Amino acid sequence: MRFLLLFIFVILEVQASGVPGVAVKGGIPRLINMVVDVVVTDKNLADDYRGADKKESSDGTGFIIDENGYVVTNYHVVSSTDKIKIVLHDGSEYIAKIIGKDERSDIALLKIDTDIKLPFVQFADSDKVEVGDPVIAIGNPFGFGKTVTSGIVSCKGRNLSNQIAELGAGGDLVYYLQTDAAVNYGNSGGPLFSYDAEVVGMITVFFSDGMHNTGINFAIPSNTLKKVIKELKDHGKMQRSWLGIAVSPLNKKAARVLGLGKQYGCIITRVESNSPAAIAGIQAGDILITLNDESISENTNLEFMLNSLPIGKVIPIQIVRHKVGMKLSVMVGVRSDEDFYLNRDDVSEKKEISYEKIDGIEIGVAELTPELRKSFDISDGINGVMISYVGQRNDIAIGNVILAVNQTNITNIAGLKSELKKLSESSEVTKSKELAFYIFDPQTRKSDYVVMDFNLENDEVNSSKDRSGTISKESQNSNKITDTMEKLKTGLKSKWRLI
Numbered sequence: 121m122r123f124l125l126l127f128i129f130v131i132l133e134v135q136a137s138g139v140p141g142v143a144v145k146g147g148i149p150r151l152i153n154m155v156v157d158v159v160v161t162d163k164n165l166a167d168d169y170r171g172a173d174k175k176e177s178s179d180g181t182g183f184i185i186d187e188n189g190y191v192v193t194n195y196h197v198v199s200s201t202d203k204i205k206i207v208l209h210d211g212s213e214y215i216a217k218i219i220g221k222d223e224r225s226d227i228a229l230l231k232i233d234t235d236i237k238l239p240f241v242q243f244a245d246s247d248k249v250e251v252g253d254p255v256i257a258i259g260n261p262f263g264f265g266k267t268v269t270s271g272i273v274s275c276k277g278r279n280l281s282n283q284i285a286e287l288g289a290g291g292d293l294v295y296y297l298q299t300d301a302a303v304n305y306g307n308s309g310g311p312l313f314s315y316d317a318e319v320v321g322m323i324t325v326f327f328s329d330g331m332h333n334t335g336i337n338f339a340i341p342s343n344t345l346k347k348v349i350k351e352l353k354d355h356g357k358m359q360r361s362w363l364g365i366a367v368s369p370l371n372k373k374a375a376r377v378l379g380l381g382k383q384y385g386c387i388i389t390r391v392e393s394n395s396p397a398a399i400a401g402i403q404a405g406d407i408l409i410t411l412n413d414e415s416i417s418e419n420t421n422l423e424f425m426l427n428s429l430p431i432g433k434v435i436p437i438q439i440v441r442h443k444v445g446m447k448l449s450v451m452v453g454v455r456s457d458e459d460f461y462l463n464r465d466d467v468s469e470k471k472e473i474s475y476e477k478i479d480g481i482e483i484g485v486a487e488l489t490p491e492l493r494k495s496f497d498i499s500d501g502i503n504g505v506m507i508s509y510v511g512q513r514n515d516i517a518i519g520n521v522i523l524a525v526n527q528t529n530i531t532n533i534a535g536l537k538s539e540l541k542k543l544s545e546s547s548e549v550t551k552s553k554e555l556a557f558y559i560f561d562p563q564t565r566k567s568d569y570v571v572m573d574f575n576l577e578n579d580e581v582n583s584s585k586d587r588s589g590t591i592s593k594e595s596q597n598s599n600k601i602t603d604t605m606e607k608l609k610t611g612l613k614s615k616w617r618l619i
Contacts, residue, residue, distance in 0.1 A: 144256060145317040152266050153239045155258045157207040158182045158193050158216075158230075158309060160200060180619075181259040181310035182206065182230065183319070184240045185349065189214075189232040192349060193309030194324055195221050198228050206232050209266065220352030224360075224427075225294055226324055227345065228309075229352040241311060244318035246341035249273055249297065257301040257323055257337075259310030271301030273320075278338060279421045280325070295421060296338035297321045303337045308619045312339045321345070326619050361429035362455035364395020367408060367422050374569030377556040378407065378527065379443040385409045385416050387558065388439075389523075389567050400450035402439065405527045405558075409445070410438040427455070442527060475508035476533060480540055480574050481555075484509025487533055488521060496562040503531045504560065515570055516559060523567065524558035543574070 144151065158180045180197030184190070191206055198204050204216040214232035221228040253273045261267050275298035299312060303323050312321040321339030351358045367386045375384060385407040391397050408416055411425060412435040429435060429452045437448050475484030486508040488498065496506075496519050504521040522530050526543065530536050543555065555574045560567045 144313070144315050148256070148268055150239070151241075151256070151311075151313055151317060152258060152268070153209045154184050154241050155209065155266060155311060156182045156184060156191055157260050157265075158191075158197050159205040159207060160198055161203060161205065179260060179263050179306055180308040181306065181323075183258075183309075183311040183322075184238050185243075186240050187237040189234050189238055190219070190240075190349075190353075191216065191230040191232065192322065192345065193228050193230065194322070195223050195226045195228045197309050198230070199223070204230060206230065208238075220356040220358075222348055222352065222358040225340065225344065225348050225358065227322075227340065227348045227352070229349055241313075241319045242317070243342045243346055244314050244316070244320045246297065246320050246343045249276065249314070249320050249341075251276060253320075254315050255299055255301060255320060256313045256315070257299070257303055257307065257310060258313065259303060259307030259323060261304035261306045263306055267307075269302040271299050274298040274300050274336075277419075279419065279424075280338065294340055294344055295424060296324070297341050299337050299339060301337060303619060305619050318342075319345075323619065359431065360427040360455045361431050362395070362453040363397045363402075363426060363429070363450060364392035364453070365397045365402060365408075365426070366390040367426070368567045369418075369422065370407060370569055371571075372418075373554075373571045374556045375407075377554050377571055378440075378569075380407065380409075380440060383409055383440075384418060385440065386420075386422055387567075387569065389558075396451050396453045400437070400448050402437070402448065402450070403441065405441070405524060405529065407440040407527075408437070409440060410436070412436065477509070478533075478537060478540065480544065481572055482511050483507055483513070483516070483572070485522065485533055485536065498560075498562050502560055502562075503529075505530055505533055505536050507559070517561070517563075519562060521560040521562070522557055523560055526556055527558075540574070 160179070180193055182191045182193035182197075185192050198218065198221065202218055204218070206214045206216045208214070214234060216230040216232050219229040219231050251273055255271055255273055257269050257271070259267060276295075278296040278298050280294075280296055297312070297320065299321075301312070303310070303326055307323045307326075310323045311319045312323055314320050319342050321341050322345055323337060323339050325338045327336040348358055366389045368389050370378075370380075370385050370387050372384070388397075388402060388404055388406045388408055391402055391404050410416065412429055414425065416422075431452050431454050434449050434451050437450050439446050439448065475486050477484050484507070485505045486492070488502075488504060488506050492498070492506055493500070498521065502521060502523070504523040507516055507520045507522060508518055510516055510518055522536065524530055525536065525539050528539050530539065540555075553574050554571050556569045556571055558567060559570050
C-alpha cells in the first residue's frame with residue numbers, strides 16, 4: 121500500500137512539472153476559441169484573402185481580451201495598413217478597427233463589433249512566472265491554421281535591444297520572456313499560456329539559424345501587455361514617463377576610474393532645459409546610481425527604466441557628481457513626442473585631415489570644424505574635439521568626438537590640453553595613470569566612456585609619426601563601426617526574426 125501511494129505521488133509530481141500530455145486547466149480547445157487569425161490585406165473583404173489578386177497581406181495571430189471584441193496582437197502584424205480582418209475559430213470574419221498601436225513595445229489593440237459574447241483570456245502576473253514553468257503557444261504558423269505547441273519558460277527578463285536589428289529601437293522598451301515552444305512565421309501576436317490557462321506573454325520574435333527552428337523564442341510579458349493595453353484603450357497611444365535626460369551605459373573600467381568603486385551606474389549625457397531633471401538640479405555628466413530606489417546594473421535596460429516610471433509621482437534619484445554622492449527628488453513627467461531615435465546616412469565620402477598629437481595620450485585630435493561636422497553629420501549640439509588619429513586602438517575610431525575627460529567637458533584642443541595639464545599636476549591623477557574619456561560616435565549616435573593611459577613619460581613614442589590622416593570607409597580604424605554593423609546585418613539580422 122505504501123508503495124502504491126509513493127507511485128501515485130511520483131506520478132503527480134511528474135505531471136506538475138509540465139511533462140507533455142498534462143491537461144491544461146479547462147482544456148486546450150477552450151483556449152483555442154480565444155485565439156484569432158489576423159489578416160491584413162488591401163483587397164475587398166469578400167474576396168478570398170489568399171487569392172492571387174491580393175495586393176499586400178501580412179498574416180499573424182491575436183487573442184480576445186474581453187467579451188466585447190477587443191483583440192490584441194503585435195504592432196508589426198498590422199503596421200502596414202488599417203484594413204484588417206479578424207477570423208474567429210469558427211471561421212466567422214469581422215472587420216477590425218484599430219483602437220491604438222504602439223511601435224515601441226510592438227503592441228496593437230483592435231476591436232471588432234459582434235452581437236455575441238466572445239470567450240476571452242485571463243492574464244497572469246508575469247512577475248510570478250518562474251524559469252522552468254510549462255507553457256503553451258497557440259498561433260497560425262505559415263497560415264496553416266490554429267497550431268498548439270508546448271515548452272517551458274527558458275529565461276526571464278531578456279533585453280534584446282542589442283540583438284534584434286529588425287525591432288530597431290523598439291526592443292529597448294521590453295524585457296522579454298524566453299521560451300523553447302516551437303513557433304514560426306504567423307505566430308506573431310499569439311498568446312503564450314500557462315498550464316493554469318492564463319496568458320503569461322505574447323509571442324513576438326524568434327531566433328533561427330536559417331534552416332531550423334532553434335527553440336529560442338521571445339514573448340512580451342503579460343504585465344507589459346496589460347499596461348500598454350490600458351493606455352491604448354484610454355488614450356489611443358502609449359503615454360511614457362519623462363525626466364528629460366539622456367543616458368549611456370558606464371563600463372566597469374570607467375566606473376572604477378571615476379571613483380565609483382564597486383557601484384555601477386550610467387552617465388547622464390544630456391539634460392533638457394526646463395525638464396523635470398533640470399528642475400531637480402540634475403546635470404549632464406552626473407552618474408546615475410539608482411532611480412526610484414532601483415539600482416543601475418550592467419543588465420539594466422535603461423530605456424525601459426526611463427520610460428516606465430510612475431507618471432506624476434515624485435521619485436528619489438541617487439547620483440555621483442565629481443566623486444561626491446548626492447540624493448535628489450524628481451517629479452516624473454509625460455513624454456510629449458515619440459521620436460526616440462534619429463536616422464542618418466552613412467558617411468562614405470573620403471576626406472583628408474591633419475591631426476595634432478597631445479602630450480600624454482596616444483591619439484591625435486583635430487578641432488571640430490563646420491566642414492567636419494557636415495562630413496560626419498555631427499549636430500551643433502555636440503561640442504568637443506574630434507579624434508583624427510587612433511594608432512593601434514580598436515575601441516575608438518577616426519571621427520569620434522571627445523566630449524569630456526574625467527567628467528570635465530571639453531570644447532576645443534586648448535581646453536583638452538589645459539585639462540590634461542591640470543590633471544597631471546593634481547593628486548587625483550599622476551603619471552602612468554588612467555583617464556576616462558567620454559566619447560561620442562557619430563555613426564551609432566551613442567556615447568560611452570573609454571579609458572586611456574595617461575603617460576607623459578612615454579609621449580615621445582609617437583612623436584615621429586606623420587601628422588596627417590585619412591578618413592575613409594576603406595581605412596581599418598574608421599571602418600570599425602561600419603564593419604560591426606555589416607556583420608550585424610549579414611549575421612544577427614538574418615537570424616533574429618519577427619514572426
